[in-house]
Amino acid sequence: MSRPGLAIGAALQYGDREWTVAGLEGSMGSGTRVWLVDKNGDGSLAVFGLAELLGDSAFSLVASPRLRVPQLGLLSTVSEEQQLRALDLERHVREVETGCPALDGKGPAKPQYDPASTTLAQREQAKADELAAQGWQGVSRATVRRWRARYRADGVWGLVVKRRGSTRLDRAHPQVVEALRVLLLEEALRSRSRGWKKRMRRETQWWLDDRHGEKVVEVPPPSTFNKLLDAVEASLGLEGTVTQRRARASRPSPPFRPTLALRPGELVMLDSTPLDVLVFLDDGVMGRLELTTAVDVATRSMWGVLRPAGSKLTDVAVLLAQMMTPLVMRPGWSAALSMAASVVPHERLTGVDERLKDAAARPVIMPETIVVDQGKVFVSAATRAACESLGISVQPVPPANGPAKGHVERSFGSVNSLFCQWLPGYTGSNVSERGSKIDQEQLWTVSELQALWDEFLVHWHHRPHAGLRHPLMPKRALTPNQMWAALLPVTGYVPVPLSTDDFVELLPVRWQAITDAGIRFGYRTYDDACLNGYHGQDSGVRAKRGLWEVHYNPYDPVRIWVRLPEGFREVGWIHATSVSLPFTHHVWEHICKVVERTGSREEHEAELVLALDRFLRRAARKEKLSAVERRVVAKSRASGAVLVPAGEVNVLDVPAPSFGLAGVYAAPDVDDETVPDEDDDIFGLPDEPSPIVSDLSPEDDQWLP
Structure with missing residues (x-):
């Protein structure tokens, strides 16, 4: 099809009316005047200077209907009868606009649809009369005009009859819906305990009174309000427990992209959580330890420190030192856990760093960036200064934003399933999963648990991780040690012995x-x-x-x-x-x-x-x-x-x-x-x-x- 241009017979939009160019008078040198005739055939006539018309923002050319490929994916969602009706309407619309029902625009035009001798309004009326004579019900000139508008906007899919009932949110007062959205998000971010719906109804009325005046906007009756509250919660994704609501409310805006790290130590995530295991602290005193862990994103390697509740900066120091220092094999450990028996190029690394001679098979990395939450010990000035002295960048995440450091958050679930649940005194992840007699079990001491934890961390690096894939072996999950061995030839290894300072x-x-x-x-x-x-x-x-x-x-x-x-x-x-x-x-x-x-x-x-x-x-x-x-x-x-x-x-x-x-x-x-x-x-x-x-x-x- 040809591009639209300003010529005799061309259609254009000026203001809220459609016009047809009836004549062009003058030349470019002396100034051209454009004669316009109302397209509806009511006899209206207008004359504009060409420069004045082109400079007016209300002027625009009306393009002829463009050929569109039928939206077969959308059409497949409706019945065959509706598809045939929509394709039939397409032919009628094209006949009104071009005079020819064929998609290529070729073929003789019927006299009542000839654009050269009839106006658009006359063609619309002629089409309405024709369809009424064929038995179509409720077809008028306005109906044909709506078909044209829908076809111009959405193609064939716009001609499909779509009957959609209004939802509860559509029928509700928009200011009430706005109030509920604001209040529900505030409660989720504050992690407030769930209350009865009557409390939310009163708070909504107070919010509306503060914004719009007392009793200007009233909340619906209790039964209607309760259903509306459920609908708004569902639309915001805030159903479920308080923990689930807080997690969804604090989640960053989409789209979500995976965190990518290509070097060991490029991105390390730190976090702390109470360990879901009761232990004997001393003289029969039972308690839970706090686990502070670090996870390297590139290799999924994990390090951890067990301490009584309340992490100190010293724990962070020990954790950073663990990453940069080899772990010596302990008596009683299987020889298969040694670095010499692993896939890591042990002999070549020992030539560079003799500390690896009797080391266990666990990656030794130098962190470049650590990602932490808003915990006091992690964001303190002392932590920043200590990390800066070692050339480590500290990157805090927004408050209450677990997904921002999802790798270390997910590792806590793995620790529970692979380590904690097999131990006596396992408390479960919440009170509802806790046994009633766990304090009567044969609990372990702190030293026993620490020894087992150290060995578990070495086993962790021999376990395949679904998130570790090699480009040449995409179907095989690698272990952290295998991924470290694969990245070593690319990134190299530089020993970093820690001095007293x-x-x-x-x-x-x-x-x-x-x-x-x-x-x-x-x-x-x-x-x-x-x-x-x-x-x-x-x-x-x-x-x-x-x-x-x-x-x-x-x-x-x-x-x-x-x-x-x-x-x-x-x-x-x-x-x-x-x-x-x-x-x-x-x-x-x-x-x-x-x-x-x-x-x-x-x-x-x-x-x-x-x-x-x-x-x-x-x-x-x-x-x-x-x-x-x-x-x-x-x-x-x-x-x-x-x-x-x-x-x-x-x-x-x-x-x-x-x-x-x-x-x-x-x-x-x-x-x-x-x-x-x-x-x-x-x-x-x-x-x-x-x-x-x-x-x-x-x-x-x-x-x-």
């Missing part, structure tokens, strides 16, 4: 003054000869008002690390020798709560030290403790101590790894006179295991995770 950078940080007495915080005073010359001095950091950068370990409060001009220096607690046993922040915080201050700061700190030592000795002798004290001791023991390694982390020189991190315990120097002999009674206590130090036999204690 690296580990200190990962510890929590606070800014303190160095006073004449030393560094004070948390009712503890730290001082050392290395601070001589800095007492009362300004650090020069203007953003922190001259305070000094101090890193501390919550699980080992007897020492801190201060960044001095020459680097990090360890500073001990001045009362460290007055306390006979190790302790954690759980114990110290408990002592600070129960001991009332009666004197100066120095006197109060001395009283705290005495109370702490008495408490630790009572716990070591297993004397009778209150329920609160037993729980404090259990938490302290379950936390354990995460010590800072001396020098670079080297698995070849370390006899006992901790939490899967080689080098946490430095090997003692046999020539050091300060190292006690095996027969020495260090604390002058009975020869019985301390509930804070260990709950295993001496033979097993060296393999404490």
Whole structure:
């Protein structure tokens, strides 16, 4: 078909009426005038200058009906009778508009449909009369005009009779529907408990009164409102439990695309959750541990740290160190779990990094970007600073947005199905799935669970993952170790040994003054000869008002690390020798709560030290403790101590790894006179295991995770 142009007989739209070009007068040089005749044949005549007509936004050419391919997919959804009727109507519409019912526009035109001698209005009326004579019911000129409009907009599909009843949302007052949409989304995002529908009805009326005036818009009767509420919930996808509603409401807007990572460590997701298993913390105290995990998107490798409830920055430090440090094979583990027996090119990697010689088959990566939620420990300034010092970018996700880190969220379900549900004391994912007598089962201790967890993580990397596919083997699911081995030739492997300063950078940080007495915080005073010359001095950091950068370990409060001009220096607690046993922040915080201050700061700190030592000795002798004290001791023991390694982390020189991190315990120097002999009674206590130090036999204690 030819393109529409401004010529005699052409149809055009001006304003809300259709016109036909009746004549062109003048030339381009002297100015052309266009004569227009109303297409409906009412005798209206208009004359415009060509420049004026073309410059008017109300002017547009009416294109002739274009050929359209029938929408066969849509037509297949209706009956054959409706299809034939629509194709028949197409021929009638084309005859009205072009004079010829054939799609190619060829063939003689009937006199009553000849565009050269009749107007469009006359042809529409002629078609209505023709169809009425053939027995069509209710066909008028307006009917034919509607057919033309539908055909021009939607082709043959527009001529199909579509009878669709109105929905409940269509019949409801639009402002009531708007109020329900707003209130339901607010409740879902706030994770508010479900209430009765009568409460929502009152809240909707209050919302309408605030926006439109009192009683201007009224909610429908209760029965109608309840049905409308269900319909709006369904339209928003907010049916189901409160958890499901919150997840759908916080979900980002579509379209959803898979997270793509092509290098190990390119994108690592971190998160914490309570472990759905009851364990014995100490002396019969039962509790649940908190699991902090990291999942590498490229290889689906997973690392995890088990701690009492409440993640600390130290746990994040241990987790990051686990990723960058090989895991040493443990006694009793199958040789099939070693890296030498895996698909990883072990010999070539050992030539680059000797730490992998006796390592278990688990990827060793350097994280580039970690994705975290809005947890306090993850988004703290200390976490950002520690990660920046290692060249790791921190990417927080929006609040309450689990799908943004779906890989690590999904891994919790796998941990439940592959690990937790097989253990005694499994609590289920919610209260409705919990047994009534799980506290009577033979629960495991923290050390036993930690040992099994470390072995489970190695098994995890030998298990095929449905999300790992190789381009050359798309039908085969790979294991994390296989994917790591496939990516190593592309990305390479660079060993990253952690030094003492690296580990200190990962510890929590606070800014303190160095006073004449030393560094004070948390009712503890730290001082050392290395601070001589800095007492009362300004650090020069203007953003922190001259305070000094101090890193501390919550699980080992007897020492801190201060960044001095020459680097990090360890500073001990001045009362460290007055306390006979190790302790954690759980114990110290408990002592600070129960001991009332009666004197100066120095006197109060001395009283705290005495109370702490008495408490630790009572716990070591297993004397009778209150329920609160037993729980404090259990938490302290379950936390354990995460010590800072001396020098670079080297698995070849370390006899006992901790939490899967080689080098946490430095090997003692046999020539050091300060190292006690095996027969020495260090604390002058009975020869019985301390509930804070260990709950295993001496033979097993060296393999404490």
